[in-house]
Amino acid sequence: MPHSENVFRPQADLGIGDDCALVSVPAGMQLAVSADTLVCGVHFPESTSPFDIGYKALAVNLSDLAAMGATPAWFTLCVTLQDQSEQWVEAFCDGMASLTRIHPILLIGGDTTRGPLSVSVQVMGLIPVGEALTRAGAQDGDDIYVSGCIGEAALGLARVLKASENQSSSQYDPMLDRLNRPTPRVALGLALRSVAHACIDVSDGLLADLNHILHSSGAGARLDLDAIPVADGASTMQSITAGDDYELCFAAPAHRRDTVNELARALSLPITRIGVITAQPGMVDQNNHPLTPTGYTHF
Amino acid sequence: MPHSENVFRPQADLGIGDDCALVSVPAGMQLAVSADTLVCGVHFPESTSPFDIGYKALAVNLSDLAAMGATPAWFTLCVTLQDQSEQWVEAFCDGMASLTRIHPILLIGGDTTRGPLSVSVQVMGLIPVGEALTRAGAQDGDDIYVSGCIGEAALGLARVLKASENQSSSQYDPMLDRLNRPTPRVALGLALRSVAHACIDVSDGLLADLNHILHSSGAGARLDLDAIPVADGASTMQSITAGDDYELCFAAPAHRRDTVNELARALSLPITRIGVITAQPGMVDQNNHPLTPTGYTHF
Structure with a gap:
């Protein structure tokens, strides 16, 4: 049971390439949504490798899903690049992809823009209605x-x-x-x-x-x-x-x-x-x- | 019928303040998802008023939902600020809020970071299964x-x-x-x-x-x-x-x-x-x- 998330294979009804992606949330499930931005020089040192930047940007968002007890399902990626090379982008994608092989989650959209380096990831996960782990609910004696x-x-x-x-x-x-x-x-x-x-x-x-x-x-x-x-x-x-x-x-x-x-x-x-x-x-x-x-x- | 989106009031099961927000997608509906980033000096001139930046950041994402025939439901906002004042932030929020009064859509999460000014918005909309307007499907003689x-x-x-x-x-x-x-x-x-x-x-x-x-x-x-x-x-x-x-x-x-x-x-x-x-x-x-x-x- 603890490894059940590894058998879930998220799908999209319509993936990247249109104005929006289309996904279906199964009956009885809630959608858990979180978003985090990593800014170069603020959330990672400038010397950080592109592989690690890609890895960490997705990892910190998966961590938010984990903290709610949600199964990772989909994410969007908005990345702002200054003058990064093609090799840089490839290594960045490799870092992200290596993590999606451990925790299957599907990229369904986003945006690539030019400007100072930053990465915004928004994740969506699935959770049976009423089973989410919130911050509230801790009781005397726990x-x-x-x-x-x-x-x-x-x-x-x-x-x-x-x-x-x-x-x-x-x-x-x-x-x-x-x-x-x-x-x-x-x-x-x-x-x-x-x-x-x-x-x-x-x-x-x-x-x-x-x-x-x-x-x-x-x-x-x-x-x-x-x-x-x-x-x-x-x-x-x-x-x-x-x-x-x-x-x-x-x-x-x-x-x-x-x-x-x-x-x-x-x-x-x-x-x-x-x-x-x-x-x-x-x-x-x-x-x-x-x-x-x-x-x-x-x- | 054309104005039916104005009576839809999106709700969240759990809003801002936990690791994730929780929302419910009604049975028979698909979720339409899109994300766009606006970078200062690239997507808007530096002289643009904060009200207009807030307005436009949400408007261009609502436009993607419109192009799919989706009813706006929820959005997340990742904003990176350099040294903007409290008044700036207030005007930015006013611009965004003025648009949400025309097209009800609920802010359910995001992130505020420090760095060069940029705004990433991710929107989620609802659409009956199979009714989405995609880019494909145009036919000879249309x-x-x-x-x-x-x-x-x-x-x-x-x-x-x-x-x-x-x-x-x-x-x-x-x-x-x-x-x-x-x-x-x-x-x-x-x-x-x-x-x-x-x-x-x-x-x-x-x-x-x-x-x-x-x-x-x-x-x-x-x-x-x-x-x-x-x-x-x-x-x-x-x-x-x-x-x-x-x-x-x-x-x-x-x-x-x-x-x-x-x-x-x-x-x-x-x-x-x-x-x-x-x-x-x-x-x-x-x-x-x-x-x-x-x-x-x-x-």
């Missing part, structure tokens, strides 16, 4: 989980920013890989439909994104900072206030712990319990010290 | 029509480019209005569903866009150049090779002429018969002189 490891993308970005031009960049760096090719947790999102009370993807930083769940759910959280799985070489506070992880943070009732652990095994993906939802608003650590969404505050 | 008047936007652009900074821009100029606030022919598109064999909106120039219909339909056309309604002060050749008109060009069988004329009256919109579809590929004028999609060629 466990809080996070998938994977937090803070690796931030370490990767720090290395890119520090790297001088004459340094060799040929050495493989897993942190750079995490920055440039984030892994959208699509299968986890699908499997969480009937398990989680609330879910979000970690794009702005774990504390900030968890805070969105708390705000939408009218709840608070007590986090066990020592439990949070953070990148080797980074502090917990660095990791949970940095962004670009694209892991899922979710709340699930305590009686579903076995299910969550089974999911982790089935997906070969660490899923760590990092705290509990509280009725009392606000975030505190294991010692009841307040935590603010943008950093750690000791009073 | 009449070719165009709505409104061609070439006015190009005249407007020429005036903007010629205008020196010390000239007063306070005087109302209908050509500038046509350039900055194109009128998407949504009601006409809806009414043409059961009438037209093929349809496209005129964004790249009448000849180039009609050529898309011919290519998709495997047909040719004989145009009566003298019949084409062109802007006062522009030549026919200037007008049919210039873009940005956002009128509809369509092919309909000869026995529906009365219906088309009735539509023109009901919509208070000129609809002019400008030629016929031919089995012989290529475009010719009334004297059988070849026409190329980018200009007029005498042999």
Whole structure:
């Protein structure tokens, strides 16, 4: 079941080449829609390879579908190019295509324009009516989980920013890989439909994104900072206030712990319990010290 | 019937504020999807008012829905801002909102980023299964029509480019209005569903866009150049090779002429018969002189 998205093959009734594409949404399904833009020099360093730009632009949007528990279906692509070569465009498309082979999703339209480099992707996914994982719905006593490891993308970005031009960049760096090719947790999102009370993807930083769940759910959280799985070489506070992880943070009732652990095994993906939802608003650590969404505050 | 789109009120099951928006596509309807980007200095002059930028960004996308015969339903907006003021953003939103009051369509998501000014809009519309107006389907003997008047936007652009900074821009100029606030022919598109064999909106120039219909339909056309309604002060050749008109060009069988004329009256919109579809590929004028999609060629 966790891998069920890999057998879905999205189709279009009419694809690229007319004024609009035409697609059919099956009966009983809702359409989940999200859009994100990546601007050169803002969302990726200028030195980023075109393959990675294509990969990441689609990955961050697939991550939004994952956070809703939606099956990827279709996307449109609006790309603005300055003076990129044909080879650049080919590598960009290769990066995007390599991700669509992992998560089948069909390009159905868009626009190519001239100007400063940026990429806007809009994704559409399918989800049975009423089964979407929203940010609201977390309840007092729910466990809080996070998938994977937090803070690796931030370490990767720090290395890119520090790297001088004459340094060799040929050495493989897993942190750079995490920055440039984030892994959208699509299968986890699908499997969480009937398990989680609330879910979000970690794009702005774990504390900030968890805070969105708390705000939408009218709840608070007590986090066990020592439990949070953070990148080797980074502090917990660095990791949970940095962004670009694209892991899922979710709340699930305590009686579903076995299910969550089974999911982790089935997906070969660490899923760590990092705290509990509280009725009392606000975030505190294991010692009841307040935590603010943008950093750690000791009073 | 032509104004039926004005009673449709699009709704979202979940609007802006979560990882995705959720919408429901009614049974028996297809989703028509299109996306366009407008880049400052490329698709609009830097001097364009924020109100007009907002208006035009949505209008050109609504025009794509119109050309498919789709009822506007939802859109996402990805806007990249450099250093625009709060007042700028407010006027931009006002421009967009003023158009949504004419053509109800619901903003359900998007992204705001920092960088060189550009606006990407993706629209979604609804259309009964099998009733979409595509570019294919034009048949030998069909009449070719165009709505409104061609070439006015190009005249407007020429005036903007010629205008020196010390000239007063306070005087109302209908050509500038046509350039900055194109009128998407949504009601006409809806009414043409059961009438037209093929349809496209005129964004790249009448000849180039009609050529898309011919290519998709495997047909040719004989145009009566003298019949084409062109802007006062522009030549026919200037007008049919210039873009940005956002009128509809369509092919309909000869026995529906009365219906088309009735539509023109009901919509208070000129609809002019400008030629016929031919089995012989290529475009010719009334004297059988070849026409190329980018200009007029005498042999």
